[in-house]
Amino acid sequence: MPIDVLLLDILVDPQDHEPLWYFEERALLFNPRTSVAYDIVESIPVLLPSEARALSADEAAALQSTLDSAQQTGAGRR
Numbered sequence: 001m002p003i004d005v006l007l008l009d010i011l012v013d014p015q016d017h018e019p020l021w022y023f024e025e026r027a028l029l030f031n032p033r034t035s036v037a038y039d040i041v042e043s044i045p046v047l048l049p050s051e052a053r054a055l056s057a058d059e060a061a062a063l064q065s066t067l068d069s070a071q072q073t074g075a076g077r078r
Contacts, residue, residue, distance in 0.1 A: 001043040009076030014047045019074035021067055029073065035060035 002024050003011075013020055013031045020029040020038070027040040029047070036052045037059075038045055055063070063070075 003040065003043055003045065006076075007045075008071065008073045011045060011047070011073040015049055019072050021063070021070040022073055023063070023066075023070045025069075030055075030060075030063050030070070032060065032064055032067070037063075 003022065008022060011020060011022075011029065012018055013034070013036075015036075016031070016033060018031070018033065020031055022029055029038040029040065029045055030036075031038075035055045035057070037055055038047050038052055040046070
């Protein structure tokens with residue numbers, strides 16, 4: 001189940017307060033600036049820094065190369 005569009009408009013990374021990239025098919029939010037991923041569980045983003053997953057350089061590059069299939073969050077906060 002996808003994240004609600006209104007929620008996507010306000011979601012930002014809890015640490016750097018900048019937009020994330022939402023990969024619906026992978027159920028995750030990605031911060032390309034810090035190479036961190038946040039899981040989405042039952043349509044609820046788990047944005048706790050202690051639950052974030054640090055990605056390897058290869059994992060981050062793979063996600064970075066597919067940003068065209070992702071949606072950027074935080075559009076409504078600007």
